[in-house]
Amino acid sequence: MTHFLHYLNRFTKTWCAALAGMMLMAVPAAHASFSVDVHPSGSIPDLPDPAGRAGMIAGTVAEKxxxxxxxxxxxxxxxxxAPGAATPEExxxxxxHRDIFKLSNGQWNKVGNLPVPLGYAACASVGKGVVLAGGHNEEGIRQDTLLIRADGSVEKLPPLPRPVTEAAFVGSGDKLYVxxxxxxxxxxxxxxxxxxxxxxPETASMEWKTLPPFQGPGRILATAAFSDSTLFLVGGCxxxxxxxxxxxxTYLSDLIDYDLGSTNPAEWGKTKKERTGPGTPVAAAAGPAPVKENTIILIGGDKRGNSPAPSSPVVQSRDILAYDIVKDEWSRLGEWPAGIATAPAVTRGNEIVTISGETAPGERTPVNASATAGYHFEMSTVDYAVLILTIIVLAIIIISAVRNGVRNVSAVTDPNTRPGLWAWVAVIVLWFVVMxxxxxxxxxxxxxxxxxxxxxxxxxxxxxVTSVFLLIYALLSPVGGFLADRYSRRxxxxxxxxxxxxxxWWTGxxxxxxxxxxxxxxMGISEAFYIPAALALITDYHRGSTRxxxxxxxxxxIYVGMAIAGFGATMASWTGWRMTFALFGLIGVAYAIVLILFLKDPGKAPADTALARKKDKPGEETVLINVDNDEQAVKVPAAKLSTGAVLSSLLSGRPMWMLLCVVAFAGAGNWFLLTWYPTLLHDQYHLSSAEAGPAATLWSSIAKYIAVLGGAILADxxxxxxxxxxxxxxxxxxxVSGPLVVLALLPGIFGWDIAVPLVLMLGLVATQGLAxxxxxxxxxxxxxxxIDERYSATGYGLLNLTSAGVGALISFFGGWFKDQGIPLTTxxxxxxxxxxxxxxLLLMLPRPRH
Known part of the structure; x- marks a missing residue:
């Protein structure tokens, strides 16, 4: 099974890479605008030490x-x-130093002390605070690992496997790489x-792990970056x-990558491709190097003058260099306020801050510099295509509505009539829409x-962000259902x-x-109007043996869409996440042309059913409803439906309330898995986003796909x-599936030192997909x-309201609990x-009315 997972992931990566390549070839002008705006001097208060420092430990902490x-x-x-000192003697x-300073509300305050004076340690911001490892002082190279919390308190963590200093370092989530x-x-x-x-918090026993060594020569004072399961290492000595x-x-001018994206740890460390170096020897640039918009930002560093020769003088650079990971290209974005080296780089929102550092050999500065790095909108080929197609499609929809009207004229078909061609065409074209x-x-x-x-x-x-979508989607689903019962579902x-x-497209x-x-x-507003209308239209067409x-x-x-969404992370590693959103927005607008051509509303009434064509009074028509076991004619006013009457009819019986509870409980499990299961796999099994996404969605989606077809056949x-x-x-x-999901997570809940194999975890949780x-x-x-079938779309909208509303709460509190240190497993x-x-509840549901 492990080998199957391994080769399947390799296949999907290759497929996504090929698809991304074809898309990029089709839209060569598509790109994202990225820039770094350096702030004026003094925008960040100077370090309290007027002499300045090099090799400080720095990071961000979250306040209450x-x-x-x-x-x-x-x-x-x-x-x-002495002023202007140039020799060690001078x-x-x-x-x-031991001081711990905190910059809060625009000023520095001393909040604590390290156990020993320390410099040049590896460090990273994690959920609990700032973790640091190694470094050195007058007594030598250290092996200690410490955690600095927001209040300045210090906690000892497991020591490094060996003493290490002047290492490259970078954080990813709650992990520190040295x-x-x-x-x-x-x-x-x-x-x-x-x-x-x-x-x-999910780590049962915290300990350092040794990964395979990186390729190429060992190095000190290199600068590391992390992006999409890959460690990048720039320069060094x-x-x-x-x-x-x-x-x-020997100063180095290369860039190497270190792949952590394979499901097979034996392959970690293998380079994904030959990378282009910055073009000049550089060491001790601000680290870790910030990554924004698939771009690594390299600030300053020691350079060997204009020559790589060992005898050339060391110069602190002011350059801001950018490496585009997707294009494998370096560019120069501007200059830092001063040449800087051995300074930590801290990312706070879209702001990048360097703390103190070295401005010349032996010289320090107390001045902290900052810049804003981010994305700026710029029209591309994809953007123009989306806008032009949208205008065309909306024009066609408006013209069609004016000519044919917008009222819902469909009637429930006779269960004794075999569905025609357009009934199955509707299922086929809407399959791609729901995907x-x-x-x-x-x-x-x-x-x-x-x-x-x-x-x-x-x-x-x-x-x-997820909860906003779900809450709006939930609140508007009954509205979408009510309008779909009244107006054209198509x-x-x-x-x-x-x-x-x-x-x-806009999200990108x-x-x-x-x-x-x-x-x-x-997104929640727009999607709330689809599912009730689509399912009502399909079940208008299909009754009897095909419903x-x-x-x-x-x-x-649905499950195909969720499964391939997991590979969106793989595609994003080639095109960037913004372009991934933009391209699939374009695909959706283009597919609307297919719906215009092939999706039809059911006829006003079955052509071969005299009862359905009967009319008694002007403004009234007779349709067939609730005829699973027998036919009965009910007169329905052709005028608008009453909101109160619809809700009263739907909520008057016990089964509707039981179904609302059913979808609430089912939605709690389903939406939590959709939102946080990839994060759980990323944290607990050290999978990259490119691996955790497919692992979380693929197997569950396969189970859902089997059950949605097999369950339908079995039920009929x-x-x-x-x-x-x-x-x-x-x-x-x-x-059956509920207890199995709990069983898969018991070791994580109780902190047992038992590692549930990844394949077993995926299998047990995938039973939720069957359900x-x-x-x-x-x-x-x-x-x-x-229920009264005239209100089927409204009824389904109420079920969606309940399911998605509960899902919104689950999605938010899952993140809130995680921030509070409560494991996702719980x-x-x-x-x-x-x-x-x-x-x-489903087992206790009473017999159907019809």
Whole structure:
């Protein structure tokens, strides 16, 4: 099974890379505008030490109000150096420091002390604070690992496998990577080791892990960056002994990558491709190098003058260099306020700050510099294509509405009539629509890592982005259903597709958290009008022996959309996450042309049913409703429906209330998995976003796909002998899957030192897919057998309101609990318990009315 996962991921990566390449070839002018705006001097207060320091430890910490403060600690300088000192004798002894400073509310304050003076340690911002490892002082190279919390308190963590200083370092989530460096004062060579410490709450026993060594020579003072499961290492110095036995440095000008994206750890460290170096030897640039919009930003660093020769003088650079990961190109973005080296780089939102540092050999500065790095909207070929196609499609829709009207003229078909060609065409074309619907909504979770990196936000804020979509989607679903019962369902579907596709394109152009939040809210508005209208239209066409299978076929598109959304992260690694959103927005708008040509509303009444064509009074018409077992004619006014009458009819019976509870419990499990299951796999099994997305969605989606078809067939066959069959099939599935999900997460809940194999975790959690798939295939048929079918879209909208509303709360509180240190395993297990309650309710649902 492990080998199958490995080769499947390799295949999907190759496929996504090829698809991305073809898309980029088709839109050669598409690109994102990226810039760095350097702030004026003094925008960040100077360090409290007027002598300045090099090799400080720095990072961000989260305050209780959600704001971010900067922690800066330790470092080294020459406090007794004479002005203009150029020799070691003139500089005097180097001093190492213990102070812990915090920049909050625009000023620095001392909040604590390190256990020992320290400089040149590896460090990273993690959920608990700032973690630091190694470094050195007067006594030598250190092995300690410490955690600095927001209040300045210090906690000891497991020590490094060996003493290390002057290493490259970078953080990813709750992990700190320590790369290279040296372990002795006069080493023969530098290290090429890679160590990682995971500080996340899900980690049962925190310990350093040794990864395979990186390729190429060992190095000190290199600068590291992390993007989409890949470590990048820029420049640095290799070490060797000269003829006199002295250690000498060779400045490097290369860029290497270190692949962590494989499911096989034995392959970690292999380069993905040959990378272009910055073109000049550079060491000790500000680190870790910030990554924005698939661009690595390299600030300053030591350079060997205009020549790479060892005898050339060391110069502190002011250059701001940018490396485009997708294009493999370097460019120069501007200049830092002063030449700088051995300074930590801190990313706070879209702001990049360097803390103190070295401006010349032996010289420090207390001045902290900052810049804003981010995305700026710029029209591309894809953007023009989306806008032109949208105008064309909307014009066609408006002309059609004026000519043919917008009222819903469809009637429920006779169950004794075999569905015609257009009934199956509707299922086929809407399968692709619902696939795009769920692909576009799930893409946000699949691209969690690059989105949070480029638009900084806490886990709770990311949960809020998902919750805004779900809350708006939930609140408007009954409205969408009511309008679909009153107006043309075909028109509702067309407008919904066009609008949500434009919003998907727009999401790729979000510049900050607020615009991302607004875009996600707009997505909720647009998608709320699709599912009730589509399912009502399909079940208008299909009754009798084809209703469940037609519904199941349509709903199977949901799981294909969710599955391939997981590979959106893989595509984003080639095109960028913004272009991924833009391209699929374009695909959605273009597909609206197919709907215009091939999607039809059902006829006003069955042509061969005299009863359905009967008219008694002007303004009234007779339609067939609730005729699963017998035919009965009901007079329905052709005028508008009363909102109060519709709600009264729907909510007057116990089955509707039971179904509302069913979808609430099922939605709690389903939406939590959609939103946070990839993060759980990323944190617990050290998978990259490109691996965790497919692993989280693929197997569950396969299970749902099997169940949505198999469950529909089983329910229809069993229904011939038992009219409760369409509720019993998902009821049994949920009663089994809920306990299995809890079982998979028990070790994480209780902190047992038992590692659940990845394959077993995927298999047990995938049973939720079997349950959800069978429910999706039968929910609309079950609903229509218990209510007045004239209000089927409104009824389904109420179910969507409940399901998505609960999902919004689950998505938000999942992130909030994670920020509070509560493991995702605990909240996911609670969702498994709710799935069990869902199954029991379905088993207790009364017999259908019709």
């Amino acid at each position: 109000d959600g704001s971010q403060s900067i922690i800066a600690a330790g470092g080294a300088n020459f406090p007794h150096a 500089r005097g002894p180097k001093a190492y 790369i290279g460096g040296r372990d002795r004062d006069e080493p023969e060579t530098a290290l090429n080791t890679v160590y990682v410490l995971d500080t996340s 290799s070490l060797s002994k000269n003829a006199a036995g002295e250690t000498q440095r 795009l619907n769920y692909f576009d909504r799930q893409l946000l979770s699949a691209l969690h890592e690059p989105i949070v990196r480029d638009i900084p936000q806490t886990e709770a804020q990311f949960g809020m 028109l509702m579907i067309l407008c919904s597709l066009v609008v949500w596709s434009v919003v998907t 152009h979000a510049e900050d958290y607020t615009s991302l939040l607004i875009a996600r809210g707009a 469940s299978i037609a519904t199941g076929l349509h709903m199977s598109g 066959m069993w229904y011939k002998r038992n009219t409760r069959a369409r509720a019993l099939v998902p009821g049994i599935a949920f009663s 959800q798939g069978s429910l999706d295939a039968t929910l609309m048929p079950v609903l229509r057998s218990h 909240t996911l297990a609670a969702a498994g318990c709710l799935m069990l309650f869902c199954g029991l």
